[in-house]
Amino acid sequence: MKTRMFALLTVLALLAAACGGSTASPSASVEAGKSDYKACLSLDTGGPADKNFNQSAYEGLEALKAEGFQTAYTTAVDDASYAPNIQQLIDEGCNSVIAVGYNQGTALQGAALDAANADIAFGWVDATWALEDGTIPANFTGIDFQIDEASMLAAYLAAGISTTKVIATYGGAPYPGVTKFMDGWVAGAKYYASEKGVAIDVLGWDPVAATGTFNPSTAPFNDVVFGKTTAEAFMGQSADVVHAVAGTTGNGTYQAMMDAGKYSVGVDLDQCVSLPEYCGTLLTSAQKNIGAAVITAVNSAYEGNMGGTNYIGTLENGGVQIATLDRTESAWTATFGTLVTAELKAEVEALKAAIIDGSVNVLEWAKK
Amino acid sequence: MNGLKKFGSKIRIPALSISVALLVGALFIIFTDIEVLGGLLSDPIGALSLGVGRAATAYSALFRGAFGDPENIGKALASDGDTKLWARALRPIVESVVASVPLIFVGLGVSVAFRTGIFNIGGAGQYTMGAVGGTIAALLFGAGVTPAPIAILLVMIFGVIGGAAWAFIPGYLKARVGASEVITTIMLNFIAGQFVFFLVSNFEFIQKPPRNQPVSKELSQFVDLPGILPIAALRLDISIIIALLTAVAVSWFLFRSTRGFELRAAGLNLAAAKYAGIGAGTSIITAMLISGAISGLGGALVAVGAIKQLSPGIGGSVGFTAIAVALGGGTRPSGVVATALVFGLLQHGGSLMQVETSIPIEMLLFIQALVIAFIAAPELTLGILKNPFRRRPRSVGK
Amino acid sequence: MRLELQKITKQFPGVLANDRISISVDKGQVLGLLGENGAGKTTLMNILSGLYKPDSGKILIDGKERIFRDPAQAIDAGIGMVHQHFMLVPVFDVTESVVLGNEPTKGPLGSFDRATARAQVAELSKRHGLHVDPDAKIESLPVGVRQRVEILKALYRKSDILVLDEPSAVLTPQETEELFEIIRGLARGGTSVIFITHKLNEVIAVADKITVLRRGAVAGETIPKKATAAKLAEMMVGREVQLTVSRSKSKVAEPILQVKGLNVLNDAGGLAVNSATFDVRSGEILAVAGVQGNGQTELVEALTGLRLVDSGTVVLEKKPLHAGSPREIAMAGVAHIPEDRNRDGMVKGMTIAENYILNTYHLPQFNKNGLLNRKAIAAATEQAVKDFDIRTPSISTDIASLSGGNQQKVIVAREFSRNVRLVIAAQPTRGLDVGSIEYIHRRIVEQRDAGAAVLIVSTELDEVLALGDRVAVMYEGRIVGILDAKEATRERVGLLMGGITK
Structure with a gap:
């Protein structure tokens, strides 16, 4: 009897509240203007805790909230939720809507081109877009990454610790977003060779002929077996550091390299953090700083630059980087504590500065 | 009066299930809130009222996101026909219906199989292959190659063929060699997704330029499904009407046709069906073909209409949610439609809840799961509420 | 205590x-x-x-x-x-x-x-x-x-x-x-x-x-x-009950069912029916006795098309049926009251009307262009409910909610609704109350008197002795004896059931 009354009361209370409308309290304003500006994310199906792109973007949104912006986000349930989710955010008064993931392109482009949304700044994480005449819509910002800069640093580092002086890379599929990593990898190895006068062999990618090792299966980015066998094949050709650019497929590579006591370089985010079990083999990761990109894009739109250009993450603006080498994880320090010398770190820093100031051009080095 | 009573008794369990699920969901919202938990020891009353407040805020958003904001509706009513305001006011309920369309199709599809005693969990794969068929038809026949109505018809036919063909495989394997449809359909779900990946990353004909991402071209440039609402900004197209007609057709088929009679008999009691001369193999294959055809039709219409693109993840959560919809609706077409609408409301309402309160969308999936659990176990629902009209068991053991 | x-x-x-x-x-x-x-x-x-x-x-x-x-x-x-x-x-x-x-x-x-x-x-x-x-x-x-x-x-x-x-x-x-x-x-x-x-x-x-x-x-x-x-x-x-079936002497005529050298395998592949040979003639009841699990189930399944015949012949009025499907056999004039009515005889979850047409729904009177003729089905079922005294609130009641006796009446009504030449009744009264047993027995005897051949399989000796004009006994898949009603005493049949043929 008691529980029934309780249940009844709770239902009534909830109903009353539901009819009474929103009781959300306005967030404390850090900066007056920002509290009137709503920054929003349309996340893909992974959601805010996917340990990948969505999470990185979401962390950027959290930072924006701390800066004083109003924020909101949606998570897709499946492909059919992209359009309604973006519309939901527009209806909720978002000033800036950033969609994460290539799948949202069609829905996002539709919204950006809708005249009713001309005053909303749209962003697209990890992709750029231009109309047929080559212009970028004025309320649109493509967010892409000059990731070859980071991969070049990672390759330099890899060449430095390699005992066989053979390093390797492979991709999930020959998409531009994938081969860009591999270009940087080759560039870093060649740069190291010319600096040190030591021959470095790179397996898996030839930037000039544009041929290399890719996963022919129908699940190129989700095929740990391919990752494992490819790593074993590379090791058979004496490679001792492998840079897998293939999503989850790379986990197979990390496993194989770890089993053999050899090394790997991660992709997209600091995989030593997202995949701690492989921290002992992950020298570093070529990292896209999606959170930083989201923060930059929103702030830029807030300041009135609605779009019409692409945001390209570089070493210079902090949009790309290699994962920190000042680590405390015991798995990492046990393997790399002595291998990554202070001298090597300093050389990497010098290369980074050279890339930023333009004296080293990644693509030129790749094709040398 | 009698009809009303009958209707009341039919929806009592589902209605109670939804209420109880929302109630349990509210408890979860309250007791997973860090601030509420933190304050529970020092100031239990304050913390609880904070929690109840949060749950109320969340459900308010859920309600407005599902049905529409009364404030916006008021504005629209006062505006004297401002389409923009009306679009804003009606969008939530319209989008809820849009979200329910794939669930209606796949829910109906798997229901036909369930009724025949086949646990077809390949709804996702059949829906995906229907989407493939629809996409190919749109690309081949759309953009003026054939008149628009013909192109739409061909999209539907290709969708039906895609879904039916995909369902035929497990049906045939079960009928001829007894392969468990549970396993074969799950495997085919994966294969369908990978097949789409293969298509949209390898063929210029399909892949969206500049061909650096595994998605198809934008399909609305080829075939545009006509909307059914006078306000263009409300994107409810003819697929909902086709979905409802399909529901009527399924109902007619199951309960009026001799084929449907055979399938139901086989589903309820295969031994008795064999005794009655109904071929088990034919029943299985027929049921799977129809099941796949309906899911495929949905896939084609949703890919071309609401999503406007084909990508590997298109089957996503639809397949499994639709199983819940089918079971929740008692595999009865009317029940499936009703449950799909409820799920559509929850899904679209949930996205506003997430926007306003940052409660993750998973909460809604949780509530959906609870709805099904309570519908499946009415005694549990009634037990929780100690319902005074508790149904009496008609008879007891000997 | x-x-x-x-x-x-x-x-x-x-x-x-x-x-x-x-x-x-x-x-x-x-x-x-x-x-x-x-x-x-x-x-x-x-x-x-x-x-x-x-x-x-x-x-x-x-x-x-x-x-x-x-x-x-x-x-x-x-x-x-x-x-x-x-x-x-x-x-x-x-x-x-x-x-x-x-x-x-x-x-x-x-x-x-x-x-x-x-x-x-x-x-x-x-x-x-x-x-x-x-x-x-x-x-x-x-x-x-x-x-x-x-x-x-x-x-x-x-x-x-x-x-x-x-x-x-x-x-x-x-x-x-x-x-x-x-x-x-x-x-x-x-x-x-x-x-x-x-x-x-x-x-x-x-x-x-x-x-x-x-x-x-x-x-x-x-x-x-x-x-x-x-x-x-x-x-x-609660009322006077007729315990013995009153029946006239059978007017035996030509054989309707002729079974020769029938071998049938069980699910495990063993020989369940071992070279069974017998006839059932028009106007007689052949009752098959035996302890459960001695091949009776497989015999009935083979005769009704539910189980493959391994070898041997089954002929119904000159028509070979040993390779027939259940439907062909039913349409040839065989009524089958199955041993396990819950498993084979009815579809719970379907109505009485639907169960009544379970194996005749495809006939022209119930099937119009692929659609069920609901009017004709209702009329036929109403008539059967009346004829067989089926106690039910309506013909659209789920058969699962009827008592066992009434469920069996639906099955019997359905099987006797066609032109019947041979009745195969397996355990026709299992689990039924005395009143229903009496009723079902009477209906079966009526079929015999109308000239059908009747094969009853029962593990209830009382039933076998009460109904059989002749009694066959199965033991380990073989027909170990066929006795005339006069010779079929409880003792003799009992010994045969235990496999003792002297």
């Missing part, structure tokens, strides 16, 4: 299952508890075994009131149940099965003391005359012996009151006789026995006292000396 149940009442929503039932059994007495299905026997026993709590009434043991909250308490109080369906683990041996749940243990770790257990079981079996090999595996034992194991199990738990629920259902007449001997022995040794059955002759044979239940209440009490089967049946049903 003396057990007394006083005014036990148990109300289920809508049903008064037990209405102030009082029964008692003295130390060393055998109480026969007689009643039809649904009379409240099972509810009463569930109360006694602690599964249900009575709404009112008392359970007294040796004059002291006991309340059982769960089955364990009932067992502790000395009440042992032997269920109709045995609850034994096939791969255990007899000793393990008997002591399961109360194993003797030894050593500090409490490990199973097999030697002691074996000795105890052997001693118990000897003391009560229940001959069982303590080392035999359950799966290797015939049903009658398994039953003994169940009884031993109850005795091992020191039961002073033994409740046997329909114990003879799975036994041959000879095995039943042995069971009676065991019961009498136990009673002499001071055990009280409650013997639940619906078979009139059995209570007369073994009980010291008979209580008859009807519709949840005690309909009467008597002792065997004063009872006759007819009287007991009347008490059970």
Whole structure:
């Protein structure tokens, strides 16, 4: 009897509240203007805790909230939720809507081109877009990454610790977003060779002929077996550091390299953090700083630059980087504590500065 | 009066299930809130009222996101026909219906199989292959190659063929060699997704330029499904009407046709069906073909209409949610439609809840799961509420 | 121990299952508890075994009131149940099965003391005359012996009151006789026995006292000396019942079904029917007797197209049917009342009307261009409900909610709705009440009198003897004898059922 009354009361209370409308309290304003500006994310199906792109973007949104912006986000349930989710955010008064993931392109482009949304700044994480005449819509910002800069640093580092002086890379599929990593990898190895006068062999990618090792299966980015066998094949050709650019497929590579006591370089985010079990083999990761990109894009739109250009993450603006080498994880320090010398770190820093100031051009080095 | 009573008794369990699920969901919202938990020891009353407040805020958003904001509706009513305001006011309920369309199709599809005693969990794969068929038809026949109505018809036919063909495989394997449809359909779900990946990353004909991402071209440039609402900004197209007609057709088929009679008999009691001369193999294959055809039709219409693109993840959560919809609706077409609408409301309402309160969308999936659990176990629902009209068991053991 | 149940009442929503039932059994007495299905026997026993709590009434043991909250308490109080369906683990041996749940243990770790257990079981079996090999595996034992194991199990738990629920259902007449001997022995040794059955002759044979239940209440009490089967049946049903089927002499004509050298395999691939050869002629009933599991099921399935014929021929009025599908066979004029009506005979979840057309829905009168002709179906079903006195609120009622007797009537009505040349009725009255049995028997005899050939398969000897113009006996897949009604005495048929052909 008691529980029934309780249940009844709770239902009534909830109903009353539901009819009474929103009781959300306005967030404390850090900066007056920002509290009137709503920054929003349309996340893909992974959601805010996917340990990948969505999470990185979401962390950027959290930072924006701390800066004083109003924020909101949606998570897709499946492909059919992209359009309604973006519309939901527009209806909720978002000033800036950033969609994460290539799948949202069609829905996002539709919204950006809708005249009713001309005053909303749209962003697209990890992709750029231009109309047929080559212009970028004025309320649109493509967010892409000059990731070859980071991969070049990672390759330099890899060449430095390699005992066989053979390093390797492979991709999930020959998409531009994938081969860009591999270009940087080759560039870093060649740069190291010319600096040190030591021959470095790179397996898996030839930037000039544009041929290399890719996963022919129908699940190129989700095929740990391919990752494992490819790593074993590379090791058979004496490679001792492998840079897998293939999503989850790379986990197979990390496993194989770890089993053999050899090394790997991660992709997209600091995989030593997202995949701690492989921290002992992950020298570093070529990292896209999606959170930083989201923060930059929103702030830029807030300041009135609605779009019409692409945001390209570089070493210079902090949009790309290699994962920190000042680590405390015991798995990492046990393997790399002595291998990554202070001298090597300093050389990497010098290369980074050279890339930023333009004296080293990644693509030129790749094709040398 | 009698009809009303009958209707009341039919929806009592589902209605109670939804209420109880929302109630349990509210408890979860309250007791997973860090601030509420933190304050529970020092100031239990304050913390609880904070929690109840949060749950109320969340459900308010859920309600407005599902049905529409009364404030916006008021504005629209006062505006004297401002389409923009009306679009804003009606969008939530319209989008809820849009979200329910794939669930209606796949829910109906798997229901036909369930009724025949086949646990077809390949709804996702059949829906995906229907989407493939629809996409190919749109690309081949759309953009003026054939008149628009013909192109739409061909999209539907290709969708039906895609879904039916995909369902035929497990049906045939079960009928001829007894392969468990549970396993074969799950495997085919994966294969369908990978097949789409293969298509949209390898063929210029399909892949969206500049061909650096595994998605198809934008399909609305080829075939545009006509909307059914006078306000263009409300994107409810003819697929909902086709979905409802399909529901009527399924109902007619199951309960009026001799084929449907055979399938139901086989589903309820295969031994008795064999005794009655109904071929088990034919029943299985027929049921799977129809099941796949309906899911495929949905896939084609949703890919071309609401999503406007084909990508590997298109089957996503639809397949499994639709199983819940089918079971929740008692595999009865009317029940499936009703449950799909409820799920559509929850899904679209949930996205506003997430926007306003940052409660993750998973909460809604949780509530959906609870709805099904309570519908499946009415005694549990009634037990929780100690319902005074508790149904009496008609008879007891000997 | 003396057990007394006083005014036990148990109300289920809508049903008064037990209405102030009082029964008692003295130390060393055998109480026969007689009643039809649904009379409240099972509810009463569930109360006694602690599964249900009575709404009112008392359970007294040796004059002291006991309340059982769960089955364990009932067992502790000395009440042992032997269920109709045995609850034994096939791969255990007899000793393990008997002591399961109360194993003797030894050593500090409490490990199973097999030697002691074996000795105890052997001693118990000897003391009560229940001959069982303590080392035999359950799966290797015939049903009658398994039953003994169940009884031993109850005795091992020191039961002073033994409740046997329909114990003879799975036994041959000879095995039943042995069971009676065991019961009498136990009673002499001071055990009280409650013997639940619906078979009139059995209570007369073994009980010291008979209580008859009807519709949840005690309909009467008597002792065997004063009872006759007819009287007991009347008490059970509440009206006078015709126990023997009245039938004229059969007018036997030409053979309708001719079976020659029929071999049929069982699911495991073994020979279930071994070169069966027989005829059934127009106007006669051939009753096939046999203990369950001797190939009767496979024989019927083969004749009706549900199982492949391995070799041999089946001919119905010159038409070969051994390769026919169920539908072809049904359409050729064979009515089939299946052995397991729940499994084969009806589709629960479908209405009475739908079940009535289950194998005729495809005929032109019910099927118009692929759609069901609902009007014609309703009309035909209404007529059948009237003709066969099927008690149901409406024809759109789910068949699952009918009583067993009415369900069987739907099946019989359906099978007799076609032009019938041959009736194959397997266990046509299993689990039915006396009234329904009488009705179904009458309907079958009517078919015979109309010139159909009838093949009845039954494990109930009474049924076989009452209906058969000729009696065939199956043992281990073979037809070990076909007797004319005159020669078919209980003893001769019983011996044949046990495989003894002299």
